[in-house]
Amino acid sequence: MSGNEARLKATAAVVNYKPLAPQMSFFETPTAELFNANVFDAATMKKRLPKSVYKSLMRTIQKGEQLDSGVADVVAVAMKDWAIEKGATHYAHVFFPLTGLTAEKHDSFLSPNGDGKALAEFTGEQLIQGEPDGSSFPTGGIRPTFEARGYTAWDVTSPAYIMENPNGTTLCIPTAFVSWTGEALDKKTPLLRSQQALNKHAKRVLKLFGEEVDVISSTAGAEQEYFLVDQNFFYARPDLMTAGRTLFGAPPAKGQQFDDHYFGAIPERVLGFMLEAERELFKLGVPVKTRHNEVAPGQYEIAPIYENGNVATDHQQLMMVTLKRVAEKYGMTVILHEKPFAGVNGSGKHLNFSLGGPGVGNLLDPGDNPHDNVRFLVFCAAVIRAVDLYAPLLRAAVASASNDHRLGANEAPPAIMSIFLGEQLTDVFEQIRTLGDAKTSKDRGILNLGVDVLPPLPMHSGDRNRTSPVAFTGNKFEFRAVGSGQSIAGPLMVWNTILAESLDYIATALESADTDFSTAVKTLLREIINEHGRIIFNGDGYSEAWHREAEFERGLPNLRTAADALPVFGTPEVIDLFSKYGVLSERETLSRRDVKLEQYVMAIDVEARLMVKIGRTMIYPTAMRYVTELANAVAAVKAAGMDGDSAELEMVLGLATDLRAAIEALSAALEHDHGDADLLAEAQYACGTLRPLMGAVRRATDSLEALVADDMWPLPNYQEMLYIK
Secondary structure (H helix, E strand, O other): OHHHHHHHHHHHHHHHHOOOOOOOOOOOOOOHHHHOEEEEHHHHHHOOOOHHHHHHHHHHHHHHHOOOOOHHHHHHHHHHHHHHHOOEEEEEEEEEEOOOOOOOEEEEEEEEEOOEEEEEEOOOOHEEEOEEEOOOOOOOOOOOHHHHHHHEEEEOOOOEEEEEEEOOEEEEEEEEEEEOOOEEEEEEEHHHHHHHHHHHHHHHHHHOOOOOOOOOOOEEEEEEEEHHHEEEHHHHHHHHHHOOOOOOOOOOOOOOOOOOOOOOOOOOOHHHHHHHHHHHHHHOOEEEEEEEEEEOOOOEEEOOEEEEHHHHHHHHHHHHHHHHHHHOOOEEEEEEOOOOOOOOOEEEEEEEEEEEEEEOOOOOOOOOOOHHHHHHHHHHHHHHHHHOOOOHHHHHOOOOOHHHHHHHHHOOOOOOOOOEEEEHHHHHHHHHHHHOOOOOOOOOOOOOOOOOOOOEEOOOOOOOOOOOOEEEOOOOEOOOOOEEEOOOOOHHHHHHHHHHHHHHHHHHHHHHHOHHHHHHHHHHHHHHHHHHHHEEOOOOOOOHHHHHHHHHHHHOOOOOHHHHHHHHOOHHHHHHHHHHHHOHHHHHHHHHHHHHHHHHHHHHHHHHHHHHHHHHHHHHHHHHHHHHHHHHHHHHHOOOOOOOOOEEEEEEEHHHHHHHHHHHHHHHHHHOOOOOOHHHHHHHHHHHHHHHHHHHHHHHHHHHHOOOOOOOOOOOOOHHHHOOO
């Protein structure tokens, strides 16, 4: 089958798609009955565990007390019986290695009993600890191949759940993943450590306000953007399959310029997929709330209510797995790359972040009169200080080869970290800066619509700013720079740590103040806003004027690429930060830097080699066949005694020649001998040399796509992939 035949058959298959018979219906089982149906949650534990064991676990989950390992055997038996009742044959320790993906090791409940039969067993030891290979995942040198032992450790704070399959089910147990030496090989362990640090210093600040609490934790809710492409198109695009994005593709006549896809009616096939995905997520306890069409054609969003940061992180991983698995049943592929299609909006994962706990609620809720809410102002000032001091680290936390295509484009926040506070809060902090105290808060007001039958609407305290990397959105901060395919564990770990450092600074200053508490707070708030207020910007983050002002007038860092940002993990300031708060040791921090740099280099290397392969074997041959066809047509016209216009022929031949030269230049660059160069040098080479050469290959190819006869072009085009559902 020729490339063009594959494309035509793919199009025909999509056009002739027949919807599945309904797989489920919310008429049969209401949402309330589905939610947490497959989760070993508090209600299930209370029903199945002895009272003393249940209370011990709740003290660990709700108050952060150390886990009593003596209860493990009892919990294991109850968990096994519950899982087997739901069809489970195996259990799996689920963990999150530095690949950013989900990993799991399955073991059967069955154990031979010696007389030819088998018994279902699950012990406390098996619940608490597993032993996957510790060297076959990226470790940044922590675990060489000859030192392979690694452990998974039960995370009781994130509930176990049942993952369904048509042929049976599996009991899944969230775990941390560490090496034989106790070093973190995963994303969960540092996240839990950072939660512990945040809890410690937030409680110190609250104690100064006369509030004693058991535990404070960060809360998170990450909005997930994604593209849907029919599988027939997906499998006809080697670049989408291998790299997750289209390395070639001319823009269609209609892209997103009409803004008609955003919040438009959801196509029936897509809505069917969404409903089933939501049903599966409800059963797993994932509190999904919102679904809608996103800005780009073929792009969608699903968003949960925010919850405890550790659980939210696990749920995000489940969400990505579930979306992909369910989409396959509907003949579609979910694409989580940050920029799968050039020229239309890419996908992010907006991380809504706050902190709080029982008895104090949401500590970033300003209330109706923020100027009077001193506790809120202190915690908000801690965020302002943290973002200003550690802007490069926040940028590094979301740096990747794929997110480089999105950050800074007119769709996503720029690589310059800044904070949007909105009109009301900016005014409050400006009063503090200039007067030393805030006396008023701007009235939120009522919005009258000028139509009697429409109700007056209470206005929020400020508008939204989609161009800001860190935006205050009423009672939380939205970190908009996280990429669609990324785990939120890394960014959330950074948020927890830098906020713990700021709260430590604030608590120490107030504890040692030689004035009354009220005066000390006012003095400290004024100091923070004077020293760190440069990070506040409510304007257009896309504008060139802002880029100039940020860099040259405010002195804000602008780490434009991942190659610029990732070395931040190796700086003394960052190493000392993570070490001081017990989040990462120096070796663990450097391992994260090296893993991320290695992944960056490998991602670009794979894309570049794929470009050479597709360019040589699909695009260039197609161009030359079309050149031959045009040459024969011109010759035939001239042979008939008419004037043969060869302008089109010369144009296509010129582009084909350019393509051939660009491919050879890229191919030669890929064979460059790096010698003893370190990972940073390789990353800079990939960024500064390979990517520009890849751009030359793409420009020639996309120009050819606009000229070569449509019935010869081998790859499904943007119009087909984005619009045919």
